[in-house]
Structure formats: structure tokens, C-alpha cells
Amino acid sequence: MLDLNPDQLLNxxxxxxxxxxxxxxxxxxxxxxxxxxxxxKVRVAFAFLxxxxxxxxxxxxxxDPISPAFIVLIAEQLVIGFALGFVITILFQVFSLAGQLxxxxxxxxxxxxxxxxxxxxxxxxxxxxVSMVALAxxxxxxxxxxxxYLAESFQxxxxxxxxxxxxxxxxxxxxxxxxxxxxxxxxxxxxxxxVMNFAFGVVAKASPQLNIFAxxxxxxxxxxxxxxxxxLKDFLDIYRLFFHEITSWMKDVWGIRLHG
Numbered sequence: 001m002l003d004l005n006p007d008q009l010l011n012x013x014x015x016x017x018x019x020x021x022x023x024x025x026x027x028x029x030x031x032x033x034x035x036x037x038x039x040x041k042v043r044v045a046f047a048f049l050x051x052x053x054x055x056x057x058x059x060x061x062x063x064d065p066i067s068p069a070f071i072v073l074i075a076e077q078l079v080i081g082f083a084l085g086f087v088i089t090i091l092f093q094v095f096s097l098a099g100q101l102x103x104x105x106x107x108x109x110x111x112x113x114x115x116x117x118x119x120x121x122x123x124x125x126x127x128x129x130v131s132m133v134a135l136a137x138x139x140x141x142x143x144x145x146x147x148x149y150l151a152e153s154f155q156x157x158x159x160x161x162x163x164x165x166x167x168x169x170x171x172x173x174x175x176x177x178x179x180x181x182x183x184x185x186x187x188x189x190x191x192x193x194x195v196m197n198f199a200f201g202v203v204a205k206a207s208p209q210l211n212i213f214a215x216x217x218x219x220x221x222x223x224x225x226x227x228x229x230x231x232l233k234d235f236l237d238i239y240r241l242f243f244h245e246i247t248s249w250m251k252d253v254w255g256i257r258l259h260g
Contacts, residue, residue: 011062013065014060014062014063014065014070015055015060016051016052016055017065017074018060018073018074018077018159019051019054019055019058019060019077019154019159020047020048020051021074021077021078021081022077022078022080022081022150022153022154022159023047023050023051023054023081023150024043024044024047024081025077025078025079025080025081025082025085026081026082026084026085026150027043027046027047027081027085028043028081028082028085029081029082029083029084029085029086029089030085030088030089030143030146031085031088031089031092031134031137032134032137032138032143033046033143034085050147050150050151054151054154057151058151058154058155058159059154059158059159060159061159061160063160073159073160076159076160076161077159079168080153080157081150083167083168083171084146084149084150084153085146086171087171087174087246087249087250088137088142088146088246090174090175090177090178090246091133091242091243091246092130092133092134092137093178093182094178094181094182094185094242095126095129095130095132095133095182095185095239096126096127096129096130097126097178097179097182098126098129098181098182098183098185098186099125099126099127099128099129099130100125100126101182101183101186101190102125102185102186102189102190102224102228103124103125103126105186105189105190105193105224106125106189106193106220106221106224106225106227125228128228132235132239133239136235136236136239136240137239137243140239140240140243142243145247149247149250149256152256152257153256156254156255156256156257157254157256167254170253170254174249177245177249181242181245185238188227189224189227192223192227193220193223193224196219196220196223197220200219
């Protein structure tokens with residue numbers, strides 16, 4: 001018969017709570033799982049299940065649960081969990097930003113749709129790109145890889161390790177990577193549209209009687225839609241490249257590695 005005294009039960013509860021807070025914050029910040037499409041009770045249940053699995057294999061220091069230091073530890077776990085989930089949010093925002101930039105270049109910026117996950121109106125092409133990257137993320141088991149990174153973070157970012165401002169500053173600098181990759185994705189379309197606008201400008205100069213706006217706008221829009229269709233062939237490869245860069249960044253900058 002299992003016999004636990006109150007002190008053992010208290011220590012077991014404390015050792016479970018700290019990983020639970022980090023995992024819960026991670027699931028709240030993780031795209032798809034942290035959106036409005038997933039019920040909060042489902043996220044709590046997932047966090048509870050993962051914490052039960054992770055807690056026995058990690059080291060949790062002993063702390064007094066009613067001391068101010070324990071409150072600081074809870075805040076530390078929440079910040080770390082949000083930071084880990086925010087890394088993947090940046091990956092998703094690369095494609096969302098690329099889609100919105102492409103929509104503006106293609107003359108499709110007026111086509112807006114409601115984003116049910118975040119409750120905001122975004123360009124339809126941006127929402128389309130986000131849906132594609134969500135399918136790629138789930139189809140390539142990206143969520144399982146990130147949960148494994150979360151489990152490994154307890155070794156490389158241990159509980160009670162303190163707030164290292166350098167870690168969070170490096171996360172801010174990752175925003176520059178997001179804008180760079182979004183521009184790279186949309187650059188071929190931007191150059192093609194620029195060449196077409198230049199060609200229509202030459203035609204307008206040669207034949208002023210032609211209504212270039214009425215002719216050029218639908219042509220550029222149809223060409224852009226055709227270009228989006230052509231890009232679908234390489235979309236998965238682009239996603240895998242960016243996901244690999246994100247995981248390499250976590251390994252090189254934060255020191256979180258899989259399988260030790």
C-alpha cells in the first residue's frame with residue numbers, strides 16, 4: 001500500500017506545479033493550441049498531462065511554497081514558457097506578413113477576411129498563408145518537436161536559473177529575422193509586379209489613349225494569383241527551411257538541443 005506523509009505529498013505537489021506553469025504558458029503562446037479555436041480547459045488538460053510525464057525526469061529544487069521566492073519562480077516559469085512558444089509564433093508570423101505584403105503588391109489588399117483564431121481582420125492572402133503553414137506544422141509533427149524542445153528546456157534552462165536578460169534580448173532580435181524571411185518570400189512576386197508595372201507604363205507612354213489602369217489592374221491581379229499557385233509547389237520546402245533555421249537558432253543561441 002502506498003503511504004505518503006503530508007511532507008512528501010507537499011513536496012510532490014510543489015515539484016509538479018512549477019513545470020505545470022511553464023508548460024501551460026508554452027501552450028498558451030504556441031500557435032493553434034493557444035488560439036481561440038482551442039478551449040482553455042483542453043489546454044489545461046494537455047498541460048496537466050505533459051507535466052505529469054515530465055516532472056519525474058527533471059530536477060526541481062526544494063522551495064517554501066508560501067515564500068516570496070516561490071512567487072518569483074512561478075513568474076520565471078511563465079516567462080520562459082511564453083518565450084518558447086513565442087519563437088514558433090514568429091515562424092507563423094513570417095508567412096502571415098509575407099501573405100499580407102504579397103496581397104498589397106498584387107492589388108488584393110482590399111480582400112479582407114476574419115481570422116477566427118485571433119479575432120481580427122487580416123488580408124485574405126495572409127490568412128491563406130497562415131492556414132498553409134498550420135497544416136505544414138501539424139503534418140510534419142512540428143508540435144511534437146516543440147514539446148520535446150520544451151521538455152529539454154528544463155535541462156538547459158533549469159528551474160531557479162534566474163532571469164537572463166540576454167535570452168529575452170535575443171528573442172527581440174529574432175524579429176529582424178522574421179521581416180527578412182517575409183521579404184524573401186514575397187520578393188519574386190514584388191519584382192515580377194514591378195516589371196509588369198514598368199511595362200504598362202511604357203505602353204501608356206506609347207499609347208496615351210489606352211486606359212492602362214482598367215487594363216493593367218486585372219492583368220496584374222490574375223498574374224499574381226497564378227504566381228501564388230506556382231509557389232504552392234515549393235511552400236513545404238520553404239516551411240521546412242525556416243523551421244530548421246528556428247530550431248538551429250534555439251540550439252545555437254539558447255543552447256536547447258534534442259537528445260542531449
